Amino acid sequence: MELKVINQQGQAAEPLQVSDALFGRDYNEALVHQIIVAYQANARLGNRQQKTRAEVKHTTHKPWKQKGTGRARAGASSGPIWRGGGRAFPNSPAENFAQKVNKKMFRAGVASILSELVRQERLVVVDALVFEAPKTKLFVQALKGMGLPERLLVVTDQHQLSENENLYLSSRNLPEVLVLEAQEADPVSLARFPRVLATKNAIAKFEEMWA
Secondary structure, eight states: OEEEEEOTTSOEEEEEEOOHHHHSOOOOHHHHHHHHHHHHHHTOOOOOOOOOTTTSOOOOSOSSOSSSSSSOOOOOTTSTTSTTOOOSSOOOTTOOOOOOOOHHHHHHHHHHHHHHHHHTTOEEEESOOOOSSOOHHHHHHHHHHTTOOSSEEEEEOHHHHHHOTHHHHHHTTOTTEEEEEGGGOOHHHHHHSSOEEEEHHHHHHHHHHHO
16 A cells, blocks of 8 residues: 655655555554553553552550450450551562563554554654754754644654754653654554654564564
8 A cells, every 4th residue: 555755845756665564454442552552551550559468567466354344355456447547458569560571462453553554644753853953943844845734753763863862852842742663653643643754764673563
């Protein structure tokens, strides 16, 4: 299949031939949901902790005598049924939230996302992005010339971003613009932005990694 390509001024350029397996796949909502949830779960850190009954600060004095009060027997105030007591099954910093997704499922999910971006005309392919100076004004002017909003994901290849650092420097002051290299693109970023601007070399890298 062919993808429309524009230049940095918004003019039409030579179309790009791409793989149907990557950009013409049927949308699988269940699979996309699974890989996004797994990606976010794998990024979680075990940064919460609760105390057990052995770790809470409490007195070892028996709350009341064993017999004669009419109340249930109580031996310590550190139990989980007491206010200020320890948790029976506490959260631990070593808790593992990872979810396994095999490579075949991940590739199929990413292909489903990219194909849906093409169908919804949310994917814009540009031949190259080059800026002479690290100025946000130049970046915004380029977006207006291409008819793009200021809330989008920009995907470029590693070679272009390293040699043209002005692209990153020109966009970092825009809070709703994220610039990533093709190998850093993830399902969450591809799905959450309303528009995705990718260079031709980035599309070629996508095909190399996921087709």
